[in-house]
Amino acid sequence: MKVLVVPCGTEIGLEIARSLKGVKNIELIGLNSIADYSSTEYKAFYSGAPFVDEPEFLGYLQIFIAKHKITHVFPAHDSAALLLSANAECFGKDVKVITSSAETNQICRSKKRTYQTLSPVVLTPHVYISVQEIEKNKLPLFAKPDVGQGSKGARKINNVDELMKIDFDENVVTEYLPGYEYTVDCFTDFHGNLLYVGPRVRNRIQNGIAVSTRTIDDTDNKFSILANKINNKLPFKGAWFFQVKENKVGELVLMEASTRVAGSMSTNRVKGINFAELSLHTHNNIMVKVNVNDYQVNQERALSNKYKINIDYQHVYVDFDDCLIIDDQVNEQLVAFLYKAINQGCRIYLITRHEFDLSVSLAKYRLTDLFDEIFHITDESPKSSVIIHSDAIFIDDSFKERSDVMAMMGLPCFSVDCIEALI
DSSP: OEEEEETTTSHHHHHHHHHHTTOTTOEEEEEOSSOOGGGGTOSEEEOOOOOTTSTTHHHHHHHHHHHTTOOEEEEOSHHHHHHHHHTGGGGOTTOEEOSOOHHHHHHHHOHHHHHHHHTTTSOOOOEEOOGGGOOGGGOSEEEEESSOOTTTTOEEEOSHHHHHTOOTTTEEEEEOOOSOEEEEEEEEOTTSOEEEEEEEEEEEEETTEEEEEEEOOOTTOHHHHHHHHHHHHSOOOEEEEEEEEEOTTSOEEEEEEESSOOGGGHHHHTTTOOHHHHHHHHHTTOOOOOOOOOOOOEEEOOOOOOOOOOOOOSEEEEOOBTTTEETTEEOHHHHHHHHHHHHTTOEEEEEEOOSSOHHHHHHHTTOTTSOSEEEEOOSSOOGGGGOOOSSEEEEOSOHHHHHHHHHHHOOOEEOGGGGGGTO
């Protein structure tokens, strides 16, 4: 399968990349408008596509899909899911768009249509259609874009002045729900059977994204009951989710539903539910089962750094004490880099002034066969004296050693804190 994710720079696109990394028989391709963090996550990455809401996007995507012989397309944004599902036939009969039907996407893309459709089966918030019908004692209220995703643009309306600034056509204004907020990750097979329901509480939200979330047990099946009611009313296919919040008496009230992978579905993914992979199988009409590990997961998210460094090297020279071994433990990050370098065809050399029996120490830390060559310096010779390659890098915690190698050999030198730039 040649699987395209577009736009791959969203949190959804990054989660799909993480989900499908290492899955057999999948060639993963990312397409984005700009070169961003996703360029470090996708081995096959392309930028320069029009934005999803630009008129040229669909035509550009048709040409890209044909050129790269794409077999499956993952929309990684709500607008993309709607557009691609509505125009799936444009890409050819052998290309599958991995989302629910166009009708389901149209309903889920609008909060108003979602409430109208699902209010007969689940509790939805009371919606106000004008200022005139709102009495002061109804404040505070809640407003959010009718067409939007996550918590972007959502705000609490505390007073009349704030209320008067709301565009009721562009926004949906509802009762304020003061309780806990939950996301429920779901999976439906190609027969419409709901195979998985995974509730998690949204502890902390930034820029519309749950950056702190925790799986919870559905002990009284209240989330499963809601999920089944929604699934029976709307034809979902593959991964989807919905969000609910408690009202002032503790009832779960629907906030929104979506037809896509959620960025924080990783919280349930690490319990054994690979939503992206399962969705691909489902759209190929393959029967699937789910196996769930019985433990709770707490996920904390933060900005992550990725680097691109314009150096070419085929040889890595690395120190031992306080570098590869720190506080009597193996430096996991450094070992990860060394294996990455090995996978890329590099040769690895150990240069050390280790004061004990090196063979015993290497065996102790299970590092005996990691190196192509070992230089155990027992005199005052500089480490630069054993380095013979110009297409190399040097890693050492010692500023003195790095300065010497840089001066004598002109090699890029890295301290322990810089290893993250190499991975």
